[in-house]
Amino acid sequence: MKFAVLVFPGSNCDIDCYKAVEDTIGQSVDYVWHTATDLSAYDAILVPGGFSYGDYLRCGAIAQFAAVMNEVKKAAEAGKYILGICNGFQILTEAGLLPGALIRNNGLKFVCQQEQLEVVNNKTAFTNQYSQGEMINIPIAHGEGNYYCDDATLAELKSNNQIVFRYAGDTNPNGSVENIAGISNKAGNVVGMMPHPERAIDQLLGSEDGKRMFTSILNAWREQHGAAVNG
Amino acid sequence: MKATVYVTIKQNVLDPQGTAVQGALHSLGFSEVGKVRIGKYLEVELDTNDRAEAETRVKAMCEKLFANTVVEDYRFELEG
Numbered sequence: 001m002k003f004a005v006l007v008f009p010g011s012n013c014d015i016d017c018y019k020a021v022e023d024t025i026g027q028s029v030d031y032v033w034h035t036a037t038d039l040s041a042y043d044a045i046l047v048p049g050g051f052s053y054g055d056y057l058r059c060g061a062i063a064q065f066a067a068v069m070n071e072v073k074k075a076a077e078a079g080k081y082i083l084g085i086c087n088g089f090q091i092l093t094e095a096g097l098l099p100g101a102l103i104r105n106n107g108l109k110f111v112c113q114q115e116q117l118e119v120v121n122n123k124t125a126f127t128n129q130y131s132q133g134e135m136i137n138i139p140i141a142h143g144e145g146n147y148y149c150d151d152a153t154l155a156e157l158k159s160n161n162q163i164v165f166r167y168a169g170d171t172n173p174n175g176s177v178e179n180i181a182g183i184s185n186k187a188g189n190v191v192g193m194m195p196h197p198e199r200a201i202d203q204l205l206g207s208e209d210g211k212r213m214f215t216s217i218l219n220a221w222r223e224q225h226g227a228a229v230n231g
Numbered sequence: 232m233k234a235t236v237y238v239t240i241k242q243n244v245l246d247p248q249g250t251a252v253q254g255a256l257h258s259l260g261f262s263e264v265g266k267v268r269i270g271k272y273l274e275v276e277l278d279t280n281d282r283a284e285a286e287t288r289v290k291a292m293c294e295k296l297f298a299n300t301v302v303e304d305y306r307f308e309l310e311g
Binding site: 057058061062065093094099100101103104105106107108146148149150175 | 240243244245247248251271296297299301302
């Protein structure tokens, strides 16, 4: 299985994503610069965190028009696995690949801490190795992670089972609508989340609960391609 | 021609910065202050004298880039 980690000017979690793929599932992974015009070789695309284009205007506002984003849209339509983490989530919403928007945290502060998340949907290609309702420990690090969508969109997210992660209990760190921490598109092959699973792949980092997102993707890909399923 | 663009957070979306500034104004004794909303102001120089064309083009710029219409409203003025 081949992974691409996109790199924009200002990305800063690209190396973490790359190492996470190597360390958790040992699959082939490349850095792909924002000017790339062909992603057809890749089965999964990771859009990493950071401050692409300095977060100028809005987070992800300028990155959405990078050349590589046309290819990301094609890949999304082709059903490939696309995971946007933090700034990557912001870019995917700006690009219209995921509904809603991420606005300033309601406390106005940049929040960097471990968070308890509830796995709300374990039927996605990104979460099949978790159990439904499982509580996992994944860090967040953002100033603009307050997920907003209007009531109609929220109703649609619920009826299509597009809410993938929620901040557990009353721990909402940023004011997100209904404690939403991560969502998918309707088809389920595009997921965006503010927490950083790539920073939770080893107990030395405080948690290894993020590891199973990567094993989930590999598992989904193997199932799709009729290869041996990863236990 | 010059376009002046104002981007503001939609009325039904929380503006935490505006709320913080409102609180600061109250604690400074400006008790008459009601709601405060913070937005963005952009000055855009345009290489055209055609007002109708500028109108269409600036609207497209707002929709595509200047504002995220999920959470923001925009308006603009043209001069020159």
